[in-house]
Each structure stands twice: as structure tokens, then as C-alpha cells.
Amino acid sequence: MTTVQSPPAPPTAIRPRVVARTSLYAVLAANVAVVAYFFGQAGFASNALIVIGRVTGLYGALLMAFQLVLVARLPWLDRRIGMDRLTSWHRWTGFGILWTLLAHAVFITFGYADGTGVGPISEVVDLAETTEGVFRAVVAFGIIIVVGAVSARSARRRLAYETWHFIHLYTYVAVVLAFTHQVAVGTTFTSSSAATTYWYGVWGVALGSVVLGRVILPLWRNTRHQFRVSAVVPESHNVVSITITGKDLDKLPAQAGQFFLWRFLTRDRWWQANPFSLSAAPDGRSLRLTAKAAGDGSAALRHLKVGTRVFAEGPYGAFTTLHRTKAESLLIAGGVGVTPIRALLEDLEGHAVVLYRVSSDRDAVLYDELRDLALAKGAELHLVTGPPVPDRLAPRELARLVPDIGDRDVFLCGPPPMMNAVLRSLGDLGVPKQQIHFERFSLAG
Known part of the structure; x- marks a missing residue:
């Protein structure tokens, strides 16, 4: 008796990453509009410099809250976007915070100095000594400058991850100090009960997300399992x-x-x-x-x-079958990057081609498992060996090994140079970006 196996159902056309990314953008845009509304409702100062300073301060605070959500490691976002992309957004949001808060400090200082007739340095000292919350804001801004400096690529490469992470933790101190500054002197914060409730809600959701994703979930799962x-x-x-x-x-x-x-x-x-x-x-x-x-x-x-x-x-991580767009797959592994590829092959339905790139046969860890798994699932397995040059996964070689590459999802994991070379090859072959799935291991602080 012969059993005919029906082909797997095609993956959904709705892309989870697009849904999550669009949702984040929509939430951020809505909050930008709400902040502008409450700012206008509070009234404008007579000094244009102070007006600009207050606006940049408000949007700096909103970016700080948004950055906390990005770094909270919330499962819904992480599974759809991936920690590497969230980390990249977190990094660029951090630089946005640095520049908006710098603008806030400069415009507020010169605005008040213009009204009192003193120099900007004297005005900062006077505000820190006489106005509640200003000194805390100065300390918070100093912390943000230090964190921004160590987050620059040149500095980051010179620091051990543990050292960089320890310094990065002071960002939370800056967030708390900035929030207390906003509560103490923020005219928009206190302009109405609705504005006050809104800002408490923004900071509550942001800080609550961090506590949930970084503390409660890990503790609960480890206690349970x-x-x-x-x-x-x-x-x-x-x-x-x-x-x-x-x-x-x-x-x-x-x-x-x-x-x-x-x-x-x-x-x-x-x-x-x-x-x-x-x-x-x-x-x-x-x-x-x-x-x-x-x-x-x-x-x-x-x-x-x-x-x-x-x-x-x-x-x-978002390097899963959740993001499939095609019924058939191509898995490309380099070196120890075979680990998630081997797991994915076990989980994938539909025909798969596996390319395993190593320098020599002895570097092909888990190869016996991969071979047996490919045999059991009816997948094609190619062990590609040799030195990095010439490129054994150049466009011509990929097209020869996988003639229908444009009709497959491509899952890629390996050393950064190899991944970059393969991504260029896939681009040259015209493989649509939505069919290319990869993840770079980056940790957000």
C-alpha cells in the first residue's frame, strides 16, 4: 500500500515582523501626537528658546520611555522582531535621547539666562541650587552622556561585555532622576489631571515592561522549571x-x-x-x-x-518558522552556526536544502546528526568545504546548488563575515528580503 503525503500548507501571508513593527510605530506616533496636544494645552512661554527647550525635553522623556520598552525583552516583540533588531533600535533611540536632552538643556538654559541677564553657566548653577529637580536632571544628563560615550562602536569594542553592561545599568538611575525632574518642574506634567495621568501611565508602562520582561518572567520560569x-x-x-x-x-x-x-x-x-x-x-x-x-x-x-x-x-529570538513565507526552505550554516540550523531542520515541514560551510571536514560539528536528520526528512544536505577564498557560496555556486533558490525561504546563521558574503550573494540572485531570515547575537543592556 502506498501512502501519498500531501504537501504542507503554505505559510500565512501576514508577516509577524511587519505587524509588530507597524504596531510599535503606530504607538509611538500616537504618543507623539498626545504629547503635542498636552503641550499646546499647557500654553506657551513668552521666550521662544524656553518653548523649544520644553518641547525637546518632553520628546526626550517620551524616547526614554520608548527605549525602555525596546530593551524590556517582552516575548511578543522579541519573537516577531528579534533581539538583534530591537537592540539596534535601542541603540539609535539612545542617541536620539542624547541629542534631544542636550537640546533641552541648551535651549532652557539660554532661555532663562536671556530673561535674567546672566550667563548660561551661572544660570545652570542658580537653577540647580534654587529649583527643585534641576540638580537631579543635571546628574541624569551626565549619566546619559557617559552611557552614550561607552556605547559608541570604538569604545564598545574596547570594553568587556560585563563592564559595558554594568555601566549601562546606570541608565535606569538616569531614568528615575529624569522622571522625578519632570514631576517636580514639568509644566506640561502638571498642566491638567489628564496630562499628569498620561505621563504616569507612560512611565508606568515603560518601567513595568522592564520589570516584567527582565525580572518577573525569568524568575518565574526558573522557579517553575x-x-x-x-x-x-x-x-x-x-x-x-x-x-x-x-x-x-x-x-x-x-x-x-x-x-x-x-x-x-x-x-x-x-x-x-x-x-x-x-x-x-x-x-x-x-x-x-x-x-x-x-x-x-x-x-x-x-x-x-x-x-x-x-x-x-x-x-x-525571531529566527524561527513563525516567519516563513514559502513552503520550501534553504538552510545555510557556517561553522558552529549550524546549531540553530540543525534545530530548525528538525522543526521544518516541506522540502529543505541544507548547505553547511566549513573550512574542513573535521570542523563540521553535529554533521552526523544533520546527515541522519536530512535523510529522515528527505532533505538535501551539501557539505561545502575549503578556505574562505574563493567564496564557495558566491551567487553562481548558490544558483548551481539550489536552482530554485528564489522560491524558498532562506535561513542563515554563521560567522559575521560569512553571513555578510551570503547576504550579498542572495541580493545578487534577487531573493526577496522577506524570504531571508537571519539573526545576529546582540545583547541589549
């Missing part, structure tokens, strides 16, 4: 797989392609969190990560003992 190391398996001389078990893992909303921030609670590692992708699709009984030794922290993973407690934050 009680993660522990159940197996440590060396895959090669510098790659290790770690299996994590726990309670009620079938209720953990993790998907193939996602990652967690793993914190192994040993005496020398409890303070260090590392982002590692799942290297197998979640099965409701265990989670598996596979990591390459890239530093002292990841190199020490092979020495973890079975039974070690784990604090896991996540799951995070």
Missing part, C-alpha cells in the same frame, strides 16, 4: 553539547532556532551569562545547547558537572 545540567558531551576538541533538564519543560514556550542566556550556577561562573542557541528542537523533556570555545568562559563548559543548577533567561 528548575533547570539542571543532565549531560555534557564533547563534540570535538573545542565544541561541547550540554543537555538541560527540568520540570514541566513542555510548558516552556521555546522554539527551534531560538536561544537562551545561560548562567551556570557554579562558584566561578554564576555571574556570567552567555547566549547559546538550542541545537535541537525542544521536545518537552530537555533542552540542548552546543557551544564552541571562544573564550575562558565557553571553554570551561566542558568541565561542568551533571546536576549543576542553571539560570536561563529566554527563550529569545
